[in-house]
Amino acid sequence: MKPCTPTPPQIMERRGLNMKILALNGSFRKNGNTEILLKQALMGAETEGAKVEILRLTDYRIGPCRGCALCLFRENVCQVQDDDVRFIFSKVDECDGMILGAPCYFLELTAVVKQLIDRCWILGHKIGKVEKPATVIVPYATRGWIPYVSFQSTLLLNLMGLTKINEITICTQGISEVVLDQEAMDLAYDLGKEIALAIRAKDFTYHGDLGICPSCHDRLVRILQDNETIECPTCGVRGNLSVKDGKISAQFEGKAWAQSRFRPDVQYNHFTYHIAPSKDYFLRTKEERKIKTEKYKEYLKT
Amino acid sequence: MTMYFAKLRYYPGDPLEEIRESDLKSFEKEYRVKISYEKIENRETKDGLLMERTLDKRIEDISQEVIALSSDQEDTFSKCIIALYKKYRSPRTPYSLMGSNDAGQKIAKKLMNRHGGW
Numbered sequence: 001m002k003p004c005t006p007t008p009p010q011i012m013e014r015r016g017l018n019m020k021i022l023a024l025n026g027s028f029r030k031n032g033n034t035e036i037l038l039k040q041a042l043m044g045a046e047t048e049g050a051k052v053e054i055l056r057l058t059d060y061r062i063g064p065c066r067g068c069a070l071c072l073f074r075e076n077v078c079q080v081q082d083d084d085v086r087f088i089f090s091k092v093d094e095c096d097g098m099i100l101g102a103p104c105y106f107l108e109l110t111a112v113v114k115q116l117i118d119r120c121w122i123l124g125h126k127i128g129k130v131e132k133p134a135t136v137i138v139p140y141a142t143r144g145w146i147p148y149v150s151f152q153s154t155l156l157l158n159l160m161g162l163t164k165i166n167e168i169t170i171c172t173q174g175i176s177e178v179v180l181d182q183e184a185m186d187l188a189y190d191l192g193k194e195i196a197l198a199i200r201a202k203d204f205t206y207h208g209d210l211g212i213c214p215s216c217h218d219r220l221v222r223i224l225q226d227n228e229t230i231e232c233p234t235c236g237v238r239g240n241l242s243v244k245d246g247k248i249s250a251q252f253e254g255k256a257w258a259q260s261r262f263r264p265d266v267q268y269n270h271f272t273y274h275i276a277p278s279k280d281y282f283l284r285t286k287e288e289r290k291i292k293t294e295k296y297k298e299y300l301k302t
Numbered sequence: 303m304t305m306y307f308a309k310l311r312y313y314p315g316d317p318l319e320e321i322r323e324s325d326l327k328s329f330e331k332e333y334r335v336k337i338s339y340e341k342i343e344n345r346e347t348k349d350g351l352l353m354e355r356t357l358d359k360r361i362e363d364i365s366q367e368v369i370a371l372s373s374d375q376e377d378t379f380s381k382c383i384i385a386l387y388k389k390y391r392s393p394r395t396p397y398s399l400m401g402s403n404d405a406g407q408k409i410a411k412k413l414m415n416r417h418g419g420w
Contacts, residue, residue, distance in 0.1 A: 073357065225416065226388075265351055266315060273313035274395050276357045277364055281397040 019199045021045045021192070022095035023054040024088075026102025026113045030056075033139040033178040037170060037188040038101040041137065044192030045099075048200070055091060057112045060084035065118040072271075073279050078122045085119045092160050097133045097195045100153055104140035104169075108148035113156060120159035124271060133198045134162035135191050141173040150211075150218040151234040158262040164216070165198055166191055166208040212250045213237060215260040221250060235260040306379040307372040308406035310386065311398040314345070314352070314365055317390040318419065321367050325389070333382035335373040342366050361397055372406070380409055384417045392418030 023042055027034035035056070042052040061083035070077045078086070092098060102109040136153040140146045146169055157164050168187050172178040179185065198204055211217035213232035221241070222233045230250060231238045237260050239252035260266060312321065323339050330337040344365045345352040356364045369386065373379040392414040393399065399407045414420075 224419065226419065229419075268351065268353070269313065269315040272354060272356050273315070273364065273366075277359065277361050278395070278397065279357060280359065280361050281400070 019050045019096040019196060020094060021050045021052050021097045021099065021195060021199075022091055023052070023099040023101060024092075025054060025056045026058075026100070026110045027056070028058040028110075028112075029103075029175060032103070032175050033170070033172050034101040034103050034137065036176060036178055037137045037139060037184070038099060040185050040188040041099050041101075041135075041192030041195075044189035044194075045196040046192075048193055048196035050097075050192075050196045050199075053091070053095075055088065057088070057116065060088060062088070062112060062115045062119065064115060065121060069121075071122040071124075072275055076122060076124070078119075080119070085116070085122075088116070089123065089160075092162075095132070097135075097199045098157070098160075098162055099135050099137065099192065099195060100157065101137040101139075102149075102153070104138055104146045104149045107145055109138070109152045113152055117152070117156050117159065120156070123159055123161070130161070131204065132162050133165045133195055133204045134160075135165055135195050136167040137188060137191065138167070138169045139172050139178060140169060141171070143171060147220065150216070151220060154216045154218065154234050154262075163204045164208075165204050165206055166194060168208075214252050215257060215262065235262060236266075303374050304376070304405050305372065305374055305403065306376060306406040306409060307403040308370070308379075308383065308399060308410040309401040310369045310371075310383075310393050310410065311361075311395075311400065312367045312369070312390065312393050313395070313398075316394055317367065319390065321369065321390060326369065329382055329385055333373075333378045333385065334375075335371050335378055335382045337382075338370045340368045340370070342368070361400055368401075370401075376409065379406070380413065383410055383413050387413060387417045387419055391420065394420070 021042065023038040025035055025038055029035065038054055042054060045052055062085055063080050063083040066079055068079045070079050102113050134157045138146065138149045138153070140149070149169065150167060153167065154164055168191060170178060170181070170184045170187070172181060172184065194207060206217060208217060212219045212221060213235055215235040215237050216232060218232065218234055220233055222231045224231055228240065229238055230241050237252055237256040239250055239256055242249050242251065257263070261270065321339065326337045326339050342363070342365055344363070345354045354365055371379070371382055373382070399410055402410060
């Protein structure tokens, strides 16, 4: 029998055999719908040669951001050292693509996802980060009760330096019931294949519903106080609404994309001009704050 | 007589459109207020992006555009601020009115909530 010769690294890479896909599970339930759908997607990714891994976020300690701002002012120092967030971020760093799964209970994703979003300060802005694709799976129970799920996943993925290439929401309820919905299972499987193919082709084009916002594709719209301008609350891109033949249409100017808060230069400006200089103001007002906060120290002390 | 004086500090990317001195002159004339404009530019191109280290800098020294306006008339002062906010949006940070006097700051801050464009 002919001995098996190892495949050279270049060929491994070309075939996608070195790619790692990480699934982050934002559900506490073991073998619940989120976990099943994520595993189904990972099985799809494996058929394209990906190495796969899944982490259940609730198995890890993810403490709240303490708002100390050391990560901003001392650069990359997080005061919370006694939890597992650094480990989770290192796993995201190692992977070539990610699948985020989280159920929607009350209009938005589970709290553990928000907890992780708040800890993303340490990751800073996107400049210099390697671009990677990500995709999202959200099981939910009642149609119409998921308005804020897309914005949360967009936010987390962008802060982590990932580009969302697709997102699916699956209507399913009781534990593991999703296996009865073959269409949902097929969608998840294809989603896994899709992200593996995207990594291989280095093509991070968005494949999901194009929605309203030209940047994040969500359908949320905020009407500003002038009652003339609309804004995507997630990205900050602005445009106008019109109604023609009974159809609502949102128009975003060509320059709208230039305002997206997820563009590297816009993120850079935010950190550089809105966040970092607050240190100067903070230090200048030290004495005044000290005097004025005195009466709150003992009042209703906990 | 109360003097109203406000400094609106816009950082890179903040104004909705380019701040032109000719536009500010028109505002000055229309609202009969005094307006001055200062541009501080300390950014340098690095890796194709305009970059600047701001962490340990004084707020007044980092790249920004400052529109300073003053008047002894509350009404025209307020109307001019609303017009500026409509054109450029209001400045964004808690320290973006630094250098204003109390009377001017109070008005500029109050108008941000209603007319700031955010």
